[in-house]
Structures are given as C-alpha cells and as structure tokens.
Amino acid sequence: MKRKISIVISLSAIFFLMAIGFDSQAAGGSNTVYLPLVKYGNSASPTLDGIPLKVGSLFLPGEFEVSATDDANQIATAFLLNPFREFSITSVAYGESPTVENLPNATPGGAEIYRNALSDFRTQQGGNPQPAPAVLLLGQMIVGSYSIVELITDGETAQATLIVEWVVEAESHLWIIRIAHDLSDGTNPTVFLTSLQGLNIEISNTDVEQPSSMVTHLYGESYPISGVNLTTATLPLPSWWSGNCNVNNHSGSYPLGASYDDLVACGPLKSAQLVQFFAGAHGEYEWQCVELAMRYLYVKYDIDPYPGNGKDVVNNMPQQYIGSTFERITNGTPNHAPVSGDVISFGATTTYGHVAIVTSANVDNEGNGSIEILEQNWSQSGHRSLPVANWRVGGSMSVVNWLHSINFSGSWQEVGVGSASNGGISNNAGNSSAPSLALAPDGTPYVAWEDASSGNDEIYVRAWNGSNWAEVGVGSASGGGISNSVGISGEPFIAIAPDGTPYVAWLNNSNGNHEIYVRAWNGSSWAEVGVGSASGGGISNTVGYSLFPTLAFNSNGTPYVAWQEDGSGSEIYVRAWNGSSWAEVGVG
Secondary structure: OOOOOOEEEEEOOOOOHHHHOOOHHHOOEEEEEOOOOEEOOOOOOOEEOOOOEEEEOOOOOOOOEEOOOOOOOEEEEEEEOOOOEEEEEEEEEEOOOOOOOOOOOEOOOOHHHHHHHHHHHHHHOOOOOEEEEEEEEOOEEEEEEEEEEEEOOOOOOOEEEEEEEEEEEEOOEEEEEEEEEEHHHOOOHHHHHHHHHHOEEEEOOOOOOOOOOOOOOEOOOOOOOOOOOOOOOOOOOOOOOOOHHHOOOOOOOEEEEEEEOOEEEEEOOOOOEEEOOOOOOOOEEEOOHHHHHHHHHHHHHOOOOOOOOHHHOOOOOOHHHEOOOEEEEEOOOOOOOOOOOOEEEEOOOOOOOEEEEEEEEEEOOOOOEEEEEEOOOOOOOOEEEEEEEOOEEOOOOOEEEEEEEOOOOOOOOOOOOOOOOOOOOOOOOOOEEEEEEEEOOOOOEEEEEEEOOOOOOEEEEEEEOOOOEEEOOOOOOOOOOOOOOOOOEEEEEEEEOOOOOEEEEEEEOOOOOOEEEEEEEOOOOEEEOOOOOOOOOOOOOOOOEEEEEEEEEOOOOOEEEEEEEEOOOEEEEEEEEOOOOEEEOOOO
C-alpha cells in the first residue's frame, strides 16, 4: 500500500531545555516534514516508499530540509550554526549505499555492519566511541554510540564536537540517525546525552495529506540552470579525456546534462574508476563528486589534485593558494553568499561528505535567496538549487564552507557574437552613448543607453535572452525608444527591482527645463510610475536643472531616485515612490 511520506515532529517535553541550549523557535506542538525515501528496484525510475514517520525529540535545530526523490542520497537534515548543531536522518534501501558515507550496500541484517563501520571511523578521527542512550527507533530499542571528535564546522578552527549515532533496520532500509553538537558553547555532554533519552521515531499509521508551516523546502529538483553564462568555451577540455566524459577510456560514461563554463558533470552515479590527470598526479575516481571539483581546479587554476573527500576539499586546499588565489568563507558569514565559480563542501559529520561548484546565485542584500550548483554523484541531472536564508546556505546536507576566488584568471568574452565589435548591441545609424547596465535576479543583463538614431536623443533598452540582444517590448531600441519625447533624453540609469521589473530613470528637457523621468516595464509596455513620471516636470519638477539620475531599490521593492540639482548651486535630491506619488524622503 502506498502511503504519504512524512516525518511528524513532536516537541512536548520541556526539561533540560536550558541545559542543552534548545532552540525555542523550534518548539510549538506537532509539526510535519515530508521526507522522500527511495527504494531502488529493477525499474529505471525509482518509486517512493510511503513510509510516514513520527519523530519525538527535544533536540531540533531548525527546520528539516530533504533530498529530491531521485537523488542518490536520501537525507533529511536540520542544522543551525554558531554553534553548529545538526539532526540528520539517512535512509538507505537494501542493495544501495549512500555516496556520502564510507559504507557498503545495505543488506538485510546489515545494521551491525554499519554501526561498526561508523564506530571505526570515529576512532580514526580521534574519538573514543561509547554507548549512547537507548532510544525507541521504528519499534526497536536501539543503543547508540557517541564520540567527541575535533571537526571544522564553524570558522577555520576545529572544535570539540559531540556526535551521537544510531543505526536501525526497518521497512527494507537501513537508517542512520545522527545528532551533532559543537561543544564550544559550554554544553555539558552528559546532560545533553541524557536529554536524548526521549528520542522516539516510529512508523505513523496516519497518512498526512499536507505539510505544516514547519516543513521546509524540498530542494534538489532539476531545473534549467538560472542566470546567464557570460562566457563561451571558457575552460579547455581535459587533456586526459578521450571522447565526451572520457567515454573511450571509461566505458558507459555520459554527460548528466548540466555544465558550467564547459565544465561537464558526468555519470553514471556511483561510478568509481581511478584516473590520473597527469603522470604522478593524485588519483581521482570518475565520476565521484571530488573528481569534478579537482578537474575544475586543475583546468581553471592549474592546481594539482590533492587528497580529501568531498567534505575536505575546501579545508584541504594547499595553503599556498589561500590568500593569493582563494579565500575560505564559512557558511553563515554575514554579507557573504556563494557566487558562481565558488567550490562548496558539505557534510562535516559524515564520512565522505560532498563537494560541488556554484554556477549562479540569486541572493538579496539581506542574505536571502538561492544558489545553483553543479555536481556529480548526487542528483540525476548534475544540478540542484539550494536555499539561502540570512546568509546561511541550506539543503538536505549541512554546508561547511566554500572557496571563493580572489584572483580572477579568466578572460573577457563577448555576450553573444558581435556584442563588443562592429555595431555592438546598439548597431544603429546614429550615435549611441551613456550606457547603463543592470542584472536581473535571474541573471539576465539589461542595458539602457542614449541614442540619436531617430534624429533626437532618446533612451533605448535591450536585454540578453540567451541567444541575442532583444528589445524589451516592441520599439524599445528603435524610433523613439522608451522615452519617445520631443525634447532631448539622456543620461539613463537602469535598475532591476527584486521582482525582476526593470526601471529606467533619465533626464529630459521636453518642458524647456532639465527634469528627471522614470518608466518601468510592466510586461507589455514601458509605463509611467505614477501619473506624470515621464512627462512635464517628471518626478523632479524643479526650476533648476536636474541631472545625472541614479536609481535603486530597498528589500521591499520601493524605488528611490537620486540626482544632482543645479540651481543657485549644485545639490543632491532624493525621492521615493510610495505607491501613489514620488515623495521626498524626509522633510526638505
């Protein structure tokens, strides 16, 4: 019988809250989180096991975020930073293995094999595994194992981190339940372990039709990579390849479909054939996640492959390149979100972890939005979207940190053939001048400029649609353009609102005086923003000369325009659109 897949979080107990540093924002009764659990069969398309779970726990560090249903790893993770706290559930169907763990295929009766392997790994990390409280997991009392190990989870310094792990077998799966807590905040390990005694995970007999407000993002679905790739053939093909994805040397290989600057994500998933980029190089496994990252670093930056699993790629970068070519940025650092070209590591508490390349970012000034990543050995397409909230990158596996280039070594390329030669993107008979450029949240570039092709100076606009520089509405870059006035229009400034709407401000002398005009694209025409914003006295409406407008938006999408006002002297004026008029921002 197919059942809805869910996790029900029950937070009823209140003791130990102060002692363990419980996040009070997570409390509040019964909440639901959907966790896709995949059982792989003989079919090429995996089917969902309807396995509803009820999880009772005092410890819930934020909201769960879950894998896509066809990802190679089926994981739900809730985590917070500063200090690092994590609660993860990994589901492994019989016959499969998680690519982020150094574990064999799951088999009936294999729970003890997983327990021993994880215990051995913690010992290798310098821990001393000890019995953790027995908890009720899927109808069975399971004794866990805890260790205190040194991990880099925040910043660049390893901190003592308590890791508690349980493994249980149920519903033709092996399940790994892992809880981690950075102890640098003074948390008492004994008190914290005692508080976990009430942890309870059980099969729910109730189908849950809708997630509650606590359910968070089912991230990882395959979408076309957003943003604009402004390069053509940026990276050379690997010299050691023969055929696409080295298929002539690695039979059965193929592109997953996603790429970035000609860096191709290859498959199949869970493939592992050793390759050397050059004689004597550290070997990489095609098509593991680390191979993609090392291939990128080698062909773009000439950095030789170096040892490390996915979670280690950022931290193991040779020190000679830190401060000269790259800087390490810790997840959650204010005013720092990943950008295209960054190398990002995941899963500090796992055995292998994961690594990916950031292909584009759409993050606002308050640190909210999303990033796109290119990867191997996780998603079927080689591409995922991850959420960013308050400068923290989320996802179904916790993000550790990333490498950000501080020494760009690429080249400037045309954006479309001829964009920077011959007639360029204007390609008109008259003089084109005073260009202004802005990028939309999806990465689309818009350009506005002053153009005299019609016999009068007008404002023209074009945008790159992926194949050509197109008008934004019929006539936006011909005839009267978007200004279409009897006077001279010049000095345009274009900006894009958070919702993707382009606005243009410019000066115009149609009424015999230099005034500031504004229009916005509403999807069908370049409309005034309020009656008279692009006629008569415009938004300035002064007796002096209004010059050099600039335009910007706050996080709510309110447009602000500033300009130079020349009367008896030169002053700076500002107005904002309040929904009904262009008002002064403050008296005078």
